[in-house]
Amino acid sequence: MYGDMNYRACFIGLGTMGFPMAMNLIKSGVHLTVYNRTKEKADKLEGAEKLENLSEAFVKSDVVLSMLSDDESLRQVSNEILKVDRKERGIHVSFSTVSPELAKELTEKHKEKGIHFIAAPVFGRPDDVRDKLLWIVQAGHLEAKKEVAPLLEFLSQKVYDFGEFPEAAAAVNLAGNFLILSVIESLAEAFAFSLKNKIDLRSFEAFLTESIFPSPIYKTYGNMIINQNFEPAGFKMELGMKDINLIMNSAEKHKIPLPLAALLHSRILSSLANGRDEMDCSAIALTVFEEAGLK
Amino acid sequence: MYGDMNYRACFIGLGTMGFPMAMNLIKSGVHLTVYNRTKEKADKLEGAEKLENLSEAFVKSDVVLSMLSDDESLRQVSNEILKVDRKERGIHVSFSTVSPELAKELTEKHKEKGIHFIAAPVFGRPDDVRDKLLWIVQAGHLEAKKEVAPLLEFLSQKVYDFGEFPEAAAAVNLAGNFLILSVIESLAEAFAFSLKNKIDLRSFEAFLTESIFPSPIYKTYGNMIINQNFEPAGFKMELGMKDINLIMNSAEKHKIPLPLAALLHSRILSSLANGRDEMDCSAIALTVFEEAGLK
Amino acid sequence: MYGDMNYRACFIGLGTMGFPMAMNLIKSGVHLTVYNRTKEKADKLEGAEKLENLSEAFVKSDVVLSMLSDDESLRQVSNEILKVDRKERGIHVSFSTVSPELAKELTEKHKEKGIHFIAAPVFGRPDDVRDKLLWIVQAGHLEAKKEVAPLLEFLSQKVYDFGEFPEAAAAVNLAGNFLILSVIESLAEAFAFSLKNKIDLRSFEAFLTESIFPSPIYKTYGNMIINQNFEPAGFKMELGMKDINLIMNSAEKHKIPLPLAALLHSRILSSLANGRDEMDCSAIALTVFEEAGLK
């Protein structure tokens, strides 16, 4: 179907991540139709055709890409785009962070319409999109993944494959985000300890990220905490709450106690209770510091 | 004093870490006198003179290096080696993981004898010593650090400096070990979640360590948990207990609640209660798995 | 309306608690119509008329009493019984443990039909019903509460009032159940400590319940743990899971971190993961003991 690379693709959801992702595709020469709930967002995207009605997504294109905020939005959008009678095979690539349970459910619903659902959640912050530094974890039908491979390459530095069941990629996404939030908590506690021991935090961060933790996560969040620079947020507190709830709910279905996730849940909840909704998740460090009388 | 690099150095404590460290110094051309409580260990080290009596350490050498198991041992050894009347300045470089409080106390006690105490705890596992892959964090008297700099270079890939107060390096050591143990807990929870979601753990580990966590800690402990390969231990359960107690006790003196450290404390204690003393700290993953009914 | 005490009442939900409650009402002279999803349960109840169709509940009676297992069931039943056009005022007394949010929602829905919704959840185990040892916490419309007061008296040793908003009684119910589960965790930890210190647990329990904790909760659960007598369950593990989820979800809406509730959540989840579904909630003590190597 896409042998000649003349993609007719449609991108749904032009938020903080979706907008620059769509832009990258356009720049890469993809003929893109776009849709956003608030139309103004779509108007700002030059070089793209506008989609008026979600139910026409699979009429106008063979590949639908979506980047939405939560399970609810992805379910609604999927319901709309599946109101279609296709003759040819279609593919829906979902970049959103959603529950493995929804990924599984949507795979079935798409199948009934002859459409492949590929889960392809991304790791990276808005800044990373522009520089094509995203990492994508994908899972879904083998042939379908091959067909959209060039599109994912336009968007990321590397794609990791987790087999044919979309729920696996969704689960990797949640587990990865949990690991990121865990780093924040552990750094916050280590920094509180370091501060009271009069260690220079910048030297400590430099040591960590040059030696045992040469990881962008430790660098990015370490610096945000040290500089108390929590706005604008790359990973907003409410998104952190959403993610921690997704993993805890899924873990509960599988009967897996996750005490560290529970600790993170309490931290984020406390941050929201104290009006830190607009801050980055790394602002849970403020609670850690306050509990230690460091204000 | 060491301008000509003709070091007369003494190494005390030839355990799992100390033995290969002493060997590296000998290979690097340092004239080394060694001491170990159980004499057989010292006999195995070719090319070193044996010290019979700890109180002669600073008689026979200007620089004493020590790698001991805990606060108690370092305090005892320090008491012995300080039973000396020096005319020249001496330096005690302590590689051990000990409390910041002890580091501070020993700094004073050494000063009274005109000796500089440098805290220079190391990060790395026994395997890393041979390959000079250790990282050292040091703190202490500026001139003294310059004088022993070549010795530390013989032992490590890089030395990070944390100023003139030895307790700062001791605190960085504890904070770093806490961060390592935190990674183990977070990986164990993420892996339990992944297992029940039928994710291939090897692919997950490969993704993590190539993308967001390109860190030797994630690689080493990730693989140990995946392979359930906990013996022989590089970071033995009892050492983990010791370290978590050191940081929690020090944090208590500074009034810093560390709930993640408290979780690690419970995990390690449970591992010891269930006979996992000989295993690596990463075996706390077994408790995480058992709680999820994964056996 | 009920001045002459000739109640025409309907009881829906004849489970472990509902069955003996309905029986008590019949014995007290209430003319009772009953309904249960599985009809056999209703047949066993002598002296009661059977209701064939839920939508006739408010046709045949003025007061509907319900004791159902969860939010879902109560919502469904409410939808059915509200399919009615009443001319006179009716009252629905809900004994179930449900979310404050549902209580609020149902209050509105009932109001639209001119029916008062009273939340009247109960504290007590099945054994307590027979002996009329239940405690009821109620909230709802003042006049309606007066009208059903005699019915609640037939069922309990005392009724506590929490005002006019049904969600308040629902919240008191959840907070109370959380306190009960907290007692179980605290006793389990105290007993593990006592066991390893060779204290006779029976003497310890006797001391506690005669002195600082003369409470039926400490006595009942203390003895269950000491005797490891977890079946048949009075407060089944799955109900505990339901309750802890109800309070945590409601707390999340109000942005209240509850770390002790989170600990209980992990304990119960681990019990379910290890096949203890049929046991009483107090069997979380088994996890506490296992973690301490006490088996």
Place this chain on the structure above:
Amino acid sequence: MYGDMNYRACFIGLGTMGFPMAMNLIKSGVHLTVYNRTKEKADKLEGAEKLENLSEAFVKSDVVLSMLSDDESLRQVSNEILKVDRKERGIHVSFSTVSPELAKELTEKHKEKGIHFIAAPVFGRPDDVRDKLLWIVQAGHLEAKKEVAPLLEFLSQKVYDFGEFPEAAAAVNLAGNFLILSVIESLAEAFAFSLKNKIDLRSFEAFLTESIFPSPIYKTYGNMIINQNFEPAGFKMELGMKDINLIMNSAEKHKIPLPLAALLHSRILSSLANGRDEMDCSAIALTVFEEAGLK
């Protein structure tokens, strides 16, 4: 020895608890010699002879009673009073909250001098002493306990026996105090939940203490939290810290993870970090409320 009830007793430690206890003994007709580190305290106690030198305690009396603040004080006092050569048998009744390990150690040390060490820690707050409402848990040598039984009766409403090993009574004391602190945490979380659900806390407390928790602990601490009346403290924050450390340290020796105790440890530490040293332990509720944004 005490058949005629003409006790020659000595009371050491006239603090908040010890002073009124000594007074009760005097009122009950006991011929009492008293000692306090700060002499003024002893002068205020009418009707008692003053002891100048601790080493004369067992010269002037056959029974020494002590109420001291911690392990360190009791160890020091014991060392002093054991500097004696007795011909007759003596008894030391220790009311202090100390570690089971110290109780065991002191039992041996007293035995060497032919003296029986009885651990008899008390439950109750300063107010309870005056009204003889204390509960005492005792353990030690059978005959010795019989001999001092009348003295303990003068001081308490009931004495509970835990056998011949003093460490058992010490452990019961710690386990009991842990249970009390657990109640505070659970009430604080339940109250935060109730507040945000607009439940009247006074009605809630009345319900709890009349029905499922008719316990002085729930009443006392429930009211303190509701009235935010944390000073003067009956159970001072620092004593709570001491107690939670005693049980956690003893639990660690026995390899018992106590996650609820760990949570309490964090709460108390945070209270101390935020300057609440003079408040009652129930002020940990303030942290619970602050985390929920209730200020």
